[in-house]
Amino acid sequence: MSVEGSYSWPLVILSILIATLAAYTALDLAGRICSAIGTARVGWILTAAVAMGGGIWSMHFVAMLAYKMPMAVSYDVTLTAMSLALPILVTGIGFSLLLGGGVSWPVLLAGGLIMGVGIATMHYLGMQAMRMPMVIHYNDFLVAVSVAIAVIASTAALWLAFERTTFVRRLAAAGAMGLAISGMHYTGMAAANFVQHPPRRCFAFDGRS
Known part of the structure; x- marks a missing residue:
C-alpha cells in the first residue's frame, strides 16, 4: 500500500533559502579562489566546497524534515555522513577542474557532470539512509529529470x-x-513512491494431529 506524505511549507521555503544562501556564498568565494595562489587557493577551494556542498546537504535534510509522513523515520548514521561528504567532494573537484584547465566548455561540462551526478547521488543516498517500515520505488523518468536538473544547475x-x-x-x-x-x-521526491511493507503472516499450530 502506498503512503502519501504532506509538506510543511515554512520548512520548504527555508530549504530553498538555504540552497540560495549556499549558492551565493560559493559564488562569492569563487572570486577569491581566482585571485589566490598556492596553499591559499587550496584553502579557498575547500571553503567554497564546504559552503556549496554542505549547504546543498543541509537543504536536502531540511526538505526531508518538511515532508511529514504518518510514521517514525530515523536515519543511518554512516549513510548520512557519506551523503554529506559526497557533495563537498564533487564540488571541490568541480572547482579544481576549472582552475586547472581554464574556463573552457569541455572542462566546464566535465566539471558540471561530475558535480551534478554527485549531488544527485547525495540525494538518493540520503533517501537510502532513511529507516522506516517502508520500501521506496522510483519513477525512472523523474529520477532522470532530477539528475539532469542537478547537472545543468x-x-x-x-x-x-x-x-x-x-x-x-x-x-x-x-x-x-x-x-x-x-x-x-x-523532483527526486516526486519520483519516490513509499510503499508499506506487507504484514508478516504468522502460522499457529495447536499441536493436535
Missing part, C-alpha cells in the same frame, strides 16, 4: 563562479541556483 554554478559579475547579478544567479537545486530535490 552544477554547470551553471561553475560557469557563474568564474565569471566576473556585479552584486546584483550574483544575487540573481544565486536565486536561480537555489531554485534549481531545490527543484532537483523536490
Whole structure:
C-alpha cells in the first residue's frame, strides 16, 4: 500500500533559502579562489566546497524534515555522513577542474557532470539512509529529470563562479541556483513512491494431529 506524505511549507521555503544562501556564498568565494595562489587557493577551494556542498546537504535534510509522513523515520548514521561528504567532494573537484584547465566548455561540462551526478547521488543516498517500515520505488523518468536538473544547475554554478559579475547579478544567479537545486530535490521526491511493507503472516499450530 502506498503512503502519501504532506509538506510543511515554512520548512520548504527555508530549504530553498538555504540552497540560495549556499549558492551565493560559493559564488562569492569563487572570486577569491581566482585571485589566490598556492596553499591559499587550496584553502579557498575547500571553503567554497564546504559552503556549496554542505549547504546543498543541509537543504536536502531540511526538505526531508518538511515532508511529514504518518510514521517514525530515523536515519543511518554512516549513510548520512557519506551523503554529506559526497557533495563537498564533487564540488571541490568541480572547482579544481576549472582552475586547472581554464574556463573552457569541455572542462566546464566535465566539471558540471561530475558535480551534478554527485549531488544527485547525495540525494538518493540520503533517501537510502532513511529507516522506516517502508520500501521506496522510483519513477525512472523523474529520477532522470532530477539528475539532469542537478547537472545543468552544477554547470551553471561553475560557469557563474568564474565569471566576473556585479552584486546584483550574483544575487540573481544565486536565486536561480537555489531554485534549481531545490527543484532537483523536490523532483527526486516526486519520483519516490513509499510503499508499506506487507504484514508478516504468522502460522499457529495447536499441536493436535
